[in-house]
Amino acid sequence: MTSLSDSARAGVPGTPSPVVSVKPVTLEAPGRGADLQVRISAPTTGSALPVIVFSHGYGSSLEGYGPLTDHWAGHGFVVVQPTHLDSRTVGLAQDDPRTARLWRLRVADLKRVLDRLDVLEAAVPGLSGRVDRDRVAAAGHSFGGQTAGNLLGLRVLDPVSGAGEDLSDPRIKAGVLLATAGRGGADLTPFAAEHFPFLNPSFAHMTTPALVITGDRDDSPLTVRGPEWTADPYHLSPGAKSLLTLFGAEHSLGGIAGYEVRETTDEHPGRVALIQRFTRAYLRHALGVEDAGWTAAKKELAQSATPLGRFVSRPGLAA
Template structure:
């Protein structure tokens, strides 16, 4: 899918902006990126994958902002710049702090937007959350997904009333096939998607064979198959966990460098969210139409 406006709009970023987060230990900071022009701009709050920061994912953020979104990116505690290792006693609760970070951003969004000079240009009625990998689990919680405890009982409801829709990229699946490493280090990776009622686009890579589960790439489709409608699933046949390099160009984690795949991922999310937020469904309809003849490289289904 290509849209000429993605190439024409200048974007600007403001960083860092501090967000109140009592008891966190390390200040919560965000980056805000937006088009230089336009009014009534919808908002995306983006949760990065493990070890990243507010400075990552430019290939996604740049295209979303050029497409007319304000994007807010917090730096979570697991960022490399905070040097909190797997054996750090704080690591076990970072999954909850991540969710609290997104709540803090949403609860203080007016102030965040004001500090970025965008208070008069944002549409506060159209807010979405997006995340990649661990960030997808974080964003999923705000869409209604819960975490099962050791007895299989669903935990706290972390959904947020300001969030209308979302997108989950490389969202980990259920916890019944976790590898020993994941069981030991990531016991919170046991999502329950049955309560994830908000509209969402799930993006999964056909070659995303995680070391955290024994199920293979299918594991990353659980967020679609096990959640209630309305949901959509974009399957990228040749994609691995980085979906072609969404965190940045030539970064170390990228195992499947493909700029076209990155652009497709970014543009599919902006098209989906524009439709889900009742802004404009034309690009999403066009993507669905295109998908009918692209089963060899990517596919799109909805329920």
């Protein structure tokens, strides 16, 4: 395993490193209908830097999720953010023939990023030779959580045949799924079942270690089950999994989608700070960087007199 420099190990906790961010970097994408636009952010110091490939929620873009992506990059990660075709910045028409395949095209976007990490690394001044491609994680919020989940082993089931293709990727060693959809079928509202047939995931093969983060007030209009629906990726998947449930959090989990964005209905800087600490520490642990930060984050939450959430886990690497 590649050894880490002191600066790469210094991601928990403390003053963040200066960050360099380059956008957009264009990756050719034959058959997609448009080239893929990507943003890459990385600390200006450190070597053997682990990578997070981040999938945005429906309608967002590489411009979103600064509260998470800026934090990760400032604490020793290379963060790669593609803009998917459902982004408002793309303006895909509802009758575009690609609309029905958006979920698959999203997965293809993440795989294309993984395939072209050399190009993305070279696009950032001073980054070449500082990336550890053996330590790569996938993360995503909402629709992006399902997209990232596909690389962890989640399978989208055909609503007619019940078959689901294996789109997992062995290059992904861990994941973070934030406010991600649960089971489909009878758990969906009639509107969701009609308009979003791809919301029919099976977690039975999602074996890659992951941290699932939910809000106990994330009452989605897509499901009849209420906030507990978004905990399905934890409860219904095998292997080492962890679950952080945030008290009082709605779908934006306190404001992770961006700084002062209109999508945030439950602004809460404390929740965002907790997610920052937990995701950073979890990924450093799950990717084999260091364990002390993860131990400290769990202990701090457990001993808080006024905890902002509840944590549970299953035994294994990421527990």
